[in-house]
Amino acid sequence: MVNTDELGEIKSVLPEWVEASRQLAEQGKVAAYIPELAKSPKDALGIYIMDTAGGSVSAGDCGLSFTMQSISKVFTLILALMDHGEAAVFSKVGMEPTGDNFNSMLKLELVEPSRPFNPLINAGAIAVTSLVGGDSSEERSLRILQFFRQLADNDSLDYDLDVYRSESETGHLNRSLAYYLKDKGILQDDVEAVLDIYFRHCAVKVTCSDLARMALVLALGGIDPSTGKSIIPRRYVQIAKVFMTTCGMYNASGEFAINVGLPAKSGVSGGILSIVPGRYGIGLVGPALNKKGNSVAGVNLLEKLSGEFGWSLF
Numbered sequence: 001m002v003n004t005d006e007l008g009e010i011k012s013v014l015p016e017w018v019e020a021s022r023q024l025a026e027q028g029k030v031a032a033y034i035p036e037l038a039k040s041p042k043d044a045l046g047i048y049i050m051d052t053a054g055g056s057v058s059a060g061d062c063g064l065s066f067t068m069q070s071i072s073k074v075f076t077l078i079l080a081l082m083d084h085g086e087a088a089v090f091s092k093v094g095m096e097p098t099g100d101n102f103n104s105m106l107k108l109e110l111v112e113p114s115r116p117f118n119p120l121i122n123a124g125a126i127a128v129t130s131l132v133g134g135d136s137s138e139e140r141s142l143r144i145l146q147f148f149r150q151l152a153d154n155d156s157l158d159y160d161l162d163v164y165r166s167e168s169e170t171g172h173l174n175r176s177l178a179y180y181l182k183d184k185g186i187l188q189d190d191v192e193a194v195l196d197i198y199f200r201h202c203a204v205k206v207t208c209s210d211l212a213r214m215a216l217v218l219a220l221g222g223i224d225p226s227t228g229k230s231i232i233p234r235r236y237v238q239i240a241k242v243f244m245t246t247c248g249m250y251n252a253s254g255e256f257a258i259n260v261g262l263p264a265k266s267g268v269s270g271g272i273l274s275i276v277p278g279r280y281g282i283g284l285v286g287p288a289l290n291k292k293g294n295s296v297a298g299v300n301l302l303e304k305l306s307g308e309f310g311w312s313l314f
């Protein structure tokens with residue numbers, strides 16, 4: 001049975017739990033392969049939880065802005081599905097986890113055709129980005145940004161241009177993945193144009209409350225909580241939730257499913273978007289990452305919340 005005043009209970013314990021989880025940040029490292037991300041505050045930890053009735057609770061460094069990075073991949077996948085449908089999307093990417101790092105090339109050479117294993121690893125996300133509709137790169141980037149704005153209910157969402165430039169100048173590994181996909185016919189468009197769209201959507205700047213609002217739409221099966229109207233077909237939310245569960249925390253997704261048991265997606269900025277289906281949208285940030293690329297303090301905090309409030313879906 002759902003505890004009706006659970007949000008009140010969360011409110012009373014959250015500040016203390018945030019401070020306890022924050023202690024773990026020292027065990028992690030801020031991502032530095034995108035040079036601009038190395039400036040992120042290592043000890044920061046913030047969380048924002050929105051419920052379906054308009055209630056919310058937050059604690060810690062919720063004022064901190066950070067870039068979506070891989071969290072954006074969930075929503076470009078949804079947009080590509082809305083633009084072209086399942087058959088087109090799954091002709092370019094598979095449905096299986098890799099067990100490898102998010103930027104690995106390894107499995108691309110092991111299968112024929114060289115379809116990336118899933119849409120949340122970098123190779124798969126770049127392939128998916130190439131499917132977002134629009135007449136020009138500018139229009140495709142704008143459509144993605146506007147979709148993110150709609151989901152976050154925040155018209156001022158925009159790029160962190162320093163992070164965008166930093167990744168665009170140093171993203172050699174992503175370039176090599178994309179050129180490989182071009183050679184294999186998975187990417188049809190101009191490679192640099194697709195990469196530019198990809199680097200831009202990874203660099204959309206958000207706060208925890210933006211992520212929580214985006215998550216809430218998924219928690220509601222695609223319903224906009226403000227209007228009550230469907231803005232994402234339920235089937236595509238279902239697909240996104242499956243990938244978040246099986247691949248959202250990269251090759252720590254199994255461990256996360258056991259210890260937290262919620263669909264989630266992390267980014268190298270330290271952001272995590274998670275949902276308690278039908279109940280909450282959660283946005284958090286903690287820039288210090290573990291070896292698998294997930295926020296150390298953030299994962300710890302989600303473990304605590306899910307464990308204490310019995311949120312695991314399994």
Ligand code: DON
Nearest residue numbers: 069070102202266267268293
């Ligand atoms: O392409 C990259 O490497 C980054 N823009 C995003 C990677 C990322 O967030 C992986 N997350 N854990």
